[in-house]
Amino acid sequence: MSKSGTLDYKCPSCDAILKFDPHGQNWKCEFCKSEYTLEDLQKHDKKVGKKELSEEHTTKMDKDANGMDIYICNNCGAQIVADENTSATFCVYCKNTAILKNKLVDEFNPDYVIPFKFTKEDAIEKFRTIGxxxxLMPKIFNDPKNIEETKGIYIPFWLYDINTSGSIQADSKRITTWxxxxxxxxxxxxxxxxxxxxxxxxxxPVDGSKHFADDIMNSIEPFDYNDLKKFTHSYLSGFLAEKYDLPNEEAVKVAQNRSEESTVKTLKADIKGFNVVNVVKKDIKCEKINDDYALLPVWLLNVNYKGKLRTFAMNGQTGKxxxxxxxxxxxxxIWWVAVFASxxxxxVILYFVGVIG
Amino acid sequence: MKKILFILILLMNILLITNVNAFDTSQKIYDYADLLTDSEEKMLKEKVDEYIKKYNMDMVLVTVNEHDKTSTQAYADDFYDYNGFGIGSSHDGVILVIDNNFEKENIQMETTGKAIKVYTDTKIDSILDDVYTEYDYYELFNLFIKDASKYAERHFPFFIAFAVSALVASIVLGILVAKNKMVKIATEANTYMDKDSAKITERNDQFVTTHTTSVRINTSSGSGGSSTHTGSSGISHGGGGRSR
Incomplete structure (x- = not known):
């Protein structure tokens, strides 16, 4: 079929769906219990003469009225609706992971991926101990019953190498009193x-997906880049994935601003021996040296507490x-009153001891 | 041998007797100038005893016509120190002397030990201002005891305690609330800086200008300080006096 299909990994032994196992960092078949490493899968692919992204489990059908893409699950025949930025999703009926192939090709094909190290159960357990x-957390807030939905998503991130150079000027004041x-x-x-x-x-890192809140994505930083792997779609098996919709030219500005801020701060910290340092002028050039496009693992939890929805996120690699x-x-x-009273x-003790009064 | 022993015992007895007879510090009121009646002395003594018991500081009231000290202050300090007044190792207490030895009548108040801190210079001034317009000596001493008691009274610093407690409680609560807010936008990229690559290529602090401002320190504000002097006995005193 055409490149607009989706794909999933099938167990080489029994043809069941093969999912990535975060704890084992390998692939485990839920049916025949076979385990595969990345090498095994690549060997198998070669043997059956299969190119990457060739096996198709869904067929792109049409766009619905809202501009959502509709796919047909090749596993069970159900229709999957996905927005244009979804690159991996689940068939709601047979739970088959549908990797929407056309979302990963060409310019959208990520350079790197950091595989999930934590499972859904880990994420729920982490939430249970978040207090x-x-x-000041309400007693029942961390009850896993409040979690409406837990999603493991590979979020598209731009990773920028940036060199900064420049100068700052500051009004520095040394104040002495005698x-x-x-x-x-x-x-x-x-x-x-x-x-x-x-x-x-x-x-x-710059979150390349517009519909994930930037502050949430900032707050689960940092990722450990030692685990960056060359991207292969087999890692997506069992998880959701997005493709970026924030273009490189826009995302780089975010990284440039962050590097400029840090450079100014570092230069300012070098001005020593003064009581007050006020930066009055800065001239910093932030040059992009390299960009990479990586999928980074994030567990998203939708928490409903007293009718209000809150998003919690766990770094799928570090567990933060x-x-x-x-x-x-x-x-x-109670806390205020207790501290006040203490x-x-x-x-009162100081008064009775005679230190004050 | 026996003779020597006998002389020694006799000597010790004499010493003991002279010691016991040396000075009665429990009397508290020494009216050498005879300005008070016996019944007035008795009534004052009750109040003085009450003051000593309540504030744990000694109080000595003296009237005198003639002495060989160079000043009323020296007389008051020496009277207090050499007769062994004062409570505890720091000899806490106050003494008020009405002295007619000099041309004018001097009224001198001296403080020792804990009393130096209790009676700051401003409080001593205020007490002396009160008493030195009083010419009835019984009333003068009464007034002194009343004022001295008023200033020795400790007050719990309620407003300061309330404000500090409320501030601390609010800061603690603020820290705890901040702990619940874990989502923050990142504005800098320190984590990603290659620390070895950071180079400062220019470092220059150029002098622009300097200016100096001088402000007069207002020492009379508040009732903070107690100035002290040292008597001939080597003990520190605070105090003040008036002549009339």
């Missing part, structure tokens, strides 16, 4: 500080989970 060190007799003197020495330098940044936890107003009041009690 650790957060005394006392003679009944007078207090304040001497302010004003300097114009200039610092110039250059710094290199490696693989600043983030999200905004609601504050229990009763607990907040400090007040301390004053």
């Amino acid at each position: 650790k060190g957060k005394p 006392v003679t007799g009944n007078y207090s003197h304040t001497k302010t020495d004003v300097y114009l500080s200039t610092r110039a330098g250059n710094m290199e940044y490696k693989r600043i 989970m983030i999200g905004n936890i609601p504050v229990d107003p009763i607990k907040a009041i 400090v007040m009690a301390l004053f």
